[in-house]
Amino acid sequence: MTRLMRFVEPMIGIVVVVLLWGLVARVAANATLVPSPTVVWQAFVTMLDGDLPRDILASLAHLGVGYGLGVATGLALALAAGSSRWVEAVLDPLAEFLRPISPIAWIPIAILMFGVGRLVPIYLIFYASLFPIFVSTLDGIRHVDRNLVNAALSLGASRRTVLLHVIVPAVLPSIVAGARLSLGVAWMSLVAGEIVGGDSGIGWRILWYQEFFQMDRVMAAILIVGAMGLAADALLRLAQRALRRVNPSLASGA
Amino acid sequence: MNALVELRHLSKTYTSARTGDAVEALADIDFTVQRGEFLAIVGPSGCGKSTLLSLVAGFSTPTRGEALFEGARITGPGPERGVMFQDYALFPWRTVHGNVVFGPWSRGVAPTTRNERARELIAMVGLTGFEQRYPHELSGGMRQRCALARMLANDPVLWLMDEPLAAVDLQTRIILQDELLRLWGDERSATERPTVMFVTHGIDEAVLLADRVLVLGRRPGRIKAVVEVSLGRPRARLRTSPEVARLVEQLWTLIRDEAAQAIIEETQ
Amino acid sequence: MTIALAPPLPVRTRLVVPLVVIAATMVLWEIAVRATRTQGLVPLPSGIGASGLVLTTSGVIFEAMAGSLKRVAIGFAIGAAIGIPMGLAVGTLRPLERSLRPVLDSLRSIAPIAWIPMAILWLGVRGNAALFVVSYAATFPFIVSASQAVRMVDRRLVDAARALGASPWTVLRAVLMPSTLPMLFTGARIALAFAWGSIIAAELAIGIKIAGQGRNVAGIGQLMVETLYVKRDVDALVFYMLAIGVVSLAIDAGLRHLQRRLLPWDRR
Numbered sequence: 001m002t003r004l005m006r007f008v009e010p011m012i013g014i015v016v017v018v019l020l021w022g023l024v025a026r027v028a029a030n031a032t033l034v035p036s037p038t039v040v041w042q043a044f045v046t047m048l049d050g051d052l053p054r055d056i057l058a059s060l061a062h063l064g065v066g067y068g069l070g071v072a073t074g075l076a077l078a079l080a081a082g083s084s085r086w087v088e089a090v091l092d093p094l095a096e097f098l099r100p101i102s103p104i105a106w107i108p109i110a111i112l113m114f115g116v117g118r119l120v121p122i123y124l125i126f127y128a129s130l131f132p133i134f135v136s137t138l139d140g141i142r143h144v145d146r147n148l149v150n151a152a153l154s155l156g157a158s159r160r161t162v163l164l165h166v167i168v169p170a171v172l173p174s175i176v177a178g179a180r181l182s183l184g185v186a187w188m189s190l191v192a193g194e195i196v197g198g199d200s201g202i203g204w205r206i207l208w209y210q211e212f213f214q215m216d217r218v219m220a221a222i223l224i225v226g227a228m229g230l231a232a233d234a235l236l237r238l239a240q241r242a243l244r245r246v247n248p249s250l251a252s253g254a
Numbered sequence: 255m256n257a258l259v260e261l262r263h264l265s266k267t268y269t270s271a272r273t274g275d276a277v278e279a280l281a282d283i284d285f286t287v288q289r290g291e292f293l294a295i296v297g298p299s300g301c302g303k304s305t306l307l308s309l310v311a312g313f314s315t316p317t318r319g320e321a322l323f324e325g326a327r328i329t330g331p332g333p334e335r336g337v338m339f340q341d342y343a344l345f346p347w348r349t350v351h352g353n354v355v356f357g358p359w360s361r362g363v364a365p366t367t368r369n370e371r372a373r374e375l376i377a378m379v380g381l382t383g384f385e386q387r388y389p390h391e392l393s394g395g396m397r398q399r400c401a402l403a404r405m406l407a408n409d410p411v412l413w414l415m416d417e418p419l420a421a422v423d424l425q426t427r428i429i430l431q432d433e434l435l436r437l438w439g440d441e442r443s444a445t446e447r448p449t450v451m452f453v454t455h456g457i458d459e460a461v462l463l464a465d466r467v468l469v470l471g472r473r474p475g476r477i478k479a480v481v482e483v484s485l486g487r488p489r490a491r492l493r494t495s496p497e498v499a500r501l502v503e504q505l506w507t508l509i510r511d512e513a514a515q516a517i518i519e520e521t522q
Numbered sequence: 523m524t525i526a527l528a529p530p531l532p533v534r535t536r537l538v539v540p541l542v543v544i545a546a547t548m549v550l551w552e553i554a555v556r557a558t559r560t561q562g563l564v565p566l567p568s569g570i571g572a573s574g575l576v577l578t579t580s581g582v583i584f585e586a587m588a589g590s591l592k593r594v595a596i597g598f599a600i601g602a603a604i605g606i607p608m609g610l611a612v613g614t615l616r617p618l619e620r621s622l623r624p625v626l627d628s629l630r631s632i633a634p635i636a637w638i639p640m641a642i643l644w645l646g647v648r649g650n651a652a653l654f655v656v657s658y659a660a661t662f663p664f665i666v667s668a669s670q671a672v673r674m675v676d677r678r679l680v681d682a683a684r685a686l687g688a689s690p691w692t693v694l695r696a697v698l699m700p701s702t703l704p705m706l707f708t709g710a711r712i713a714l715a716f717a718w719g720s721i722i723a724a725e726l727a728i729g730i731k732i733a734g735q736g737r738n739v740a741g742i743g744q745l746m747v748e749t750l751y752v753k754r755d756v757d758a759l760v761f762y763m764l765a766i767g768v769v770s771l772a773i774d775a776g777l778r779h780l781q782r783r784l785l786p787w788d789r790r
Contacts, residue, residue: 006620009617009620009621010620010621010623010624011621011624012621013621013622013623013624013625014624014625014628016621017625032643033643033644085531086531086539088531089531089535089536089539089540090539090540090543092540093540094540094543094544097767098767100767100768100770100771100774101763101764101766101767101770102718102719102722102766102767102770104719104722104723104726105722105746105762105763105766105767106763107723107726108726108746108747108749108750108759108762109565109756109759109760109763111750112750112754112756112759145343147339147341147343148343148345150311150313150331150337150339150343151337151339151343151345151404152345152356152360153312153313153330153331154311154312154313154331154332154333154335154336154337155333155336155356155357155360155404155405155407155408156332156333156357156360156361156408157356157360157361158360161360165360166345169345169347170347172347187631187633188633188635188719190633191633191635191636192633192635192723192726192727195635195636195638195723195727196723196726196727196730203633203636206636206638206639207638207639207727209639210639210642210643215639215640215643218639218640219640221636222632222636222637222640223628223632225631225632225633225636226628226629226631226632226636227628227631228631229631229632229633230627230628230631233631
């Protein structure tokens with residue numbers, strides 16, 4: 001009986017919310033102001049046949065390019081800072097200085113530089129995903145357990161062995177944690193960038209539908225944004241769990 | 255010359271990461287460690303015991319004076335001076351086997367040879383069956399055994415042990431002490447066994463295990479006394495002998511006041 | 523990885539190097555822009571400085587910031603008022619958590635700014651749409667941190683209090699509340715950071731919708747859009763960006779200071 005409950009309980013919340021939503025829609029009796037669940041669902045089905053796949057793909061492309069570049073750059077910079085105290089002395093304060101400036105604040109300049117289009121969200125995502133992974137990786141490098149390095153050295157390991165076989169595995173959990181944080185901010189920046197300065201993707205499409213007052217489609221698109229966000233995080237958590245099964249210490253943190 | 259390690263006017267000052275002040279950890283240590291002896295190093299908190307070991311291991315260099323190993327100045331870590339750390343410092347991403355085989359592996363020993371050696375050592379410390387476990391799956395006592403096997407894989411001539419039994423409970427500690435003595439060669443002659451420098455807080459442990467006990471005073475660490483432990487070997491049976499109690503009392507009187515002082519000053 | 527193996531550079535060097543690099547960069551940047559005659563198209567340090575001077579002395583930027591900050595404050599308060607009780611409820615009652623979790627997770631994944639179109643429709647463009655987005659953004663960090671705070675209360679502290687004779691009311695007031703405060707505070711800092719980011723995004727989005735319609739500038743986001751499309755002042759835009767960063771820092775620093783004053787036992 002409890003096994004059934006475990007499955008049913010999460011459903012209860014969603015069902016209640018959808019029912020309440022339907023009720024509010026009935027009371028408001030204005031399909032533009034408050035589209036009902038059924039109307040939104042129909043809109044979703046229509047969209048599936050229409051622009052939706054293309055929009056989702058566009059957004060994913062923006063995310064992929066921006067996040068990929070951002071993470072790669074952040075990682076490279078962190079490794080550079082980790083290898084040289086001089087590089088660290090320059091990069092660390094720079095990161096601290098730029099970090100408080102929210103990527104959102106870059107949107108106008110990005111529009112000026114690239115014009116309204118796909119480069120705006122891509123640039124935004126790139127910029128946003130750079131910082132969490134840089135900070136996390138550098139922090140991981142700084143906090144490598146000195147004793148592990150010493151142990152390896154006293155066991156006869158060369159400096160190269162220490163680098164590849166002690167420092168890299170020790171830093172990996174921080175890198176994974178940073179990658180996860182980066183994805184979170186990347187996602188926010190994607191939507192903001194597309195809405196304010198993009199010309200494709202699901203964020204941009206939300207405004208498009210709103211221009212034509214197709215609020216049912218707007219609502220459907222909003223929910224899709226949420227679903228995609230959930231999916232992205234779930235994927236990363238799965239990756240983390242897979243990594244942990246390979247080697248428990250490679251992916252610490254929930 | 256039977257001297258394995260020579261310390262001449264050894265001094266170490268470092269800058270505290272927290273306050274930025276200069277901390278004089280060790281001052282003017284003159285001492286010789288004989289080949290095949292088991293030397294215990296005791297003293298109140300902050301007397302520089304771990305710093306001394308670190309200098310002999312080659313993890314840091316002296317500010318003044320020198321530390322010699324087999325006549326040559328110590329410039330860095332090396333496989334002939336094996337180290338056991340207070341918190342084991344096992345590689346968490348490697349299995350027991352992976353940890354034990356690390357030394358020979360990084361020195362380029364052939365796979366069959368090194369795997370055989372690892373198997374041998376794992377059996378010697380009693381961890382057979384746990385080769386594929388990771389450190390976080392092991393108990394404190396088992397981790398210590400793994401750390402010991404890892405150190406022994408290089409067959410070092412000098413064992414540097416920094417409070418290796420501090421983190422295990424009393425019952426396990428007694429068992430491990432007996433095992434340690436056995437592995438070291440409690441029942442063999444001085445020429446057939448490695449040299450040990452063993453830092454500990456436990457005076458009873460020092461008396462039980464060692465041939466000589468080096469007593470350091472509080473910061474800056476200087477040699478306060480060197481006490482000979484003239485109990486016979488093998489030692490394991492002598493745990494409760496009155497002679498042991500007398501030596502413990504003698505050593506304790508030497509450091510009691512400074513130890514009490516340390517309790518107050520360590521409050522940060 | 524040298525920095526893992528070696529001590530950091532002395533503090534003075536660490537302060538000087540970035541200053542030197544920044545100064546050098548700015549000089550080179552200034553020269554490059556002037557040489558290629560791209561002033562007006564590309565921001566340059568002297569231009570940013572000049573714009574900054576004009577904007578601060580005329581008070582334009584302060585007015586806009588005040589508008590944005592006002593809405594951040596209100597949105598933050600709304601987020602706390604909704605988020606904390608909900609979080610506490612979810613953290614305490616496990617069945618509630620299990621049934622609400624999918625809903626909360628789904629709503630949380632919707633980037634707050636995606637709600638702009640609906641918010642505009644429901645609440646109009648004048649300012650409440652932005653407020654809705656900010657409140658939405660601020661709510662979820664509170665829910666998450668409040669529920670975590672409740673779940674992570676150390677049961678032993680509660681037991682210790684009860685063994686000392688405390689009534690349930692005292693336990694709530696003197697143990698549970700102080701225990702949850704640190705995590706709630708951290709959640710508050712995250713909520714504020716989200717709120718600040720969201721207001722800018724919302725104002726930008728709304729600004730784009732009404733650009734050129736000559737309405738009153740309500741916040742810094744709208745000011746930036748106007749500068750972008752109407753005045754096309756590149757230097758001013760960069761100055762706004764820097765100002766936004768400064769405000770972010772100030773807000774977080776302020777909260778962190780408050781956290782340390784109010785919660786001295788919490789080492790975050």
